[in-house]
Amino acid sequence: MDDDYSSWVPDAEVEEGLRPLPASAAWLPGDEPGRRQFLAIEGLPLESDPLGWIDVTLAYETWGHLNEARDNAVYVAHAFTGDSHVSGVAGDGHLTGGWWNGLVGPGRPIDTDRYFVVCANVVGGCQGTTGPAHPHPVDGLPWGSRFPWLTLRDMVQAEAHLADHLGVDSWALVIGPSMGGMRAVEWAATFPERVRAIGAVGTTAETTAEQIAWNAAQTAAIRLDPAFRGGDYYGAADGAGPYLGLGIARAIAHTTYRSEQELDARFGRRAQIGDPLAPDGMFAVESYLDHHADKLARRFDANSYLRMIHAVNTHDVGRGRGGLAAALAGFEGDALVIAIDSDRLYPLSNSERLAAALPGAVEVTVLHSDIGHDGFLVDSTGLNDAVEGLLRRVQARV
Numbered sequence: 001m002d003d004d005y006s007s008w009v010p011d012a013e014v015e016e017g018l019r020p021l022p023a024s025a026a027w028l029p030g031d032e033p034g035r036r037q038f039l040a041i042e043g044l045p046l047e048s049d050p051l052g053w054i055d056v057t058l059a060y061e062t063w064g065h066l067n068e069a070r071d072n073a074v075y076v077a078h079a080f081t082g083d084s085h086v087s088g089v090a091g092d093g094h095l096t097g098g099w100w101n102g103l104v105g106p107g108r109p110i111d112t113d114r115y116f117v118v119c120a121n122v123v124g125g126c127q128g129t130t131g132p133a134h135p136h137p138v139d140g141l142p143w144g145s146r147f148p149w150l151t152l153r154d155m156v157q158a159e160a161h162l163a164d165h166l167g168v169d170s171w172a173l174v175i176g177p178s179m180g181g182m183r184a185v186e187w188a189a190t191f192p193e194r195v196r197a198i199g200a201v202g203t204t205a206e207t208t209a210e211q212i213a214w215n216a217a218q219t220a221a222i223r224l225d226p227a228f229r230g231g232d233y234y235g236a237a238d239g240a241g242p243y244l245g246l247g248i249a250r251a252i253a254h255t256t257y258r259s260e261q262e263l264d265a266r267f268g269r270r271a272q273i274g275d276p277l278a279p280d281g282m283f284a285v286e287s288y289l290d291h292h293a294d295k296l297a298r299r300f301d302a303n304s305y306l307r308m309i310h311a312v313n314t315h316d317v318g319r320g321r322g323g324l325a326a327a328l329a330g331f332e333g334d335a336l337v338i339a340i341d342s343d344r345l346y347p348l349s350n351s352e353r354l355a356a357a358l359p360g361a362v363e364v365t366v367l368h369s370d371i372g373h374d375g376f377l378v379d380s381t382g383l384n385d386a387v388e389g390l391l392r393r394v395q396a397r398v
């Protein structure tokens with residue numbers, strides 16, 4: 001990794017590069033036209049409102065083929081700001097561009113030559129699936145502030161519609177990191193008969209006070225951006241959206257995605273610009289966070305970000321089900337629960353609590369990474385071994 005970014009400065013180009021999000025919000029950097037498919041779901045019920053529902057279009061991708069026995073389907077659930085592009089294969093066969101290429105692809109542990117792999121962008125997102133930037137069915141204007149506050153259970157219901165549509169009665173594996181892992185656990189609780197194994201990577205079965213606290217600061221950053229306009233900023237006359245608030249939210253979040261020791265080893269007290277102790281100076285780590293703030297503000301929608309926060313904050317697998325253990329009691333499949341030892345956002349204790357609530361003697365697999373929570377995206381060796389082991393067990397049971 002090249003750490004010489006001394007020439008990088010936050011300049012006017014960054015500001016000018018920010019543009020209002022397209023109302024369709026149907027872009028995906030690096031997308032290959034025709035790869036993404038869409039499923040229309042009519043009347044998806046909403047957990048938050050017994051009378052509420054929403055028509056949605058789900059953007060999804062598939063790799064490989066469902067076999068005749070229909071027992072080789074794997075659902076990969078993406079994380080907070082992720083999307084359906086879990087694996088990217090260039091024309092020459094090289095893996096490129098997918099967010100979990102280390103794990104998913106031809107010859108990878110989740111081998112797309114063997115498994116039928118499916119990944120959809122969540123409802124409320126901004127990578128093709130219906131979200132706040134999409135037109136409201138009544139007036140055709142963006143949903144904006146009117147978009148419902150979905151829960152992860154709503155998102156899983158939409159994923160179940162997709163399974164029905166694809167002819168998948170039961171998944172060999174539902175696996176995901178972080179918010180994706182939360183949905184994997186939700187799948188086990190909601191549809192235990194439709195899941196033969198789950199993989200919960202760097203995640204929790206119920207969002208903790210600390211995680212909600214981090215999210216509170218991010219929510220405030222977005223809402224207090226004057227350009228947020230209560231969530232109705234699409235098509236604003238001045239073209240501005242809440243990019244600064246969204247960027248600040250990402251900077252806060254990104255800090256939680258990395259570890260103290262990694263930030264210290266990479267950046268320490270190094271200066272990026274001038275004397276960082278002077279008002280116009282800047283530490284390298286500040287510049288790094290600015291970069292990630294800018295990157296996310298270019299590719300993500302603030303209203304979707306707030307919907308993701310709401311879905312994560314309301315996540316509690318035991319809610320209304322008699323507690324966590326009761327919620328998972330009906331799950332007879334295999335479970336892989338992975339914690340990253342330097343993850344300060346979803347620490348080991350979260351995985352231990354989940355493993356203890358799962359039927360059978362599930363042990364937490366602890367992976368070493370210096371990175372922290374994002375280790376699941378960056379350090380793949382231990383993760384690959386663990387998932388390979390899980391799939392071998394699942395195969396042995398067929």
Ligand SMILES: CC(=O)SCCNC(=O)CCNC(=O)[C@H](O)C(C)(C)COP(=O)(O)OP(=O)(O)OC[C@H]1O[C@@H](n2cnc3c(N)ncnc32)[C@H](O)[C@@H]1OP(=O)(O)O
Binds near residue numbers: 005374
């Ligand atoms: C499941 C999902 O979530 S999929 C969604 C995609 N993932 C995310 O959004 C997670 C957020 N994390 C990231 O974006 C991370 O970059 C990861 C996990 C994808 C990759 O991590 P790493 O390889 O460790 O990248 P790292 O965090 O070092 O970031 C590298 C970037 O920081 C920039 N950078 C590094 N130091 C500095 C600095 N001092 N000043 C400015 N920029 C800097 C690099 O130029 C590089 O830019 P680029 O990504 O535009 O090429």
Ligand SMILES: N[C@@H](CCO)C(=O)O
Binds near residue numbers: 080082179
């Ligand atoms: N890097 C991840 C972090 C949440 O797990 C994301 O933004 O989706």
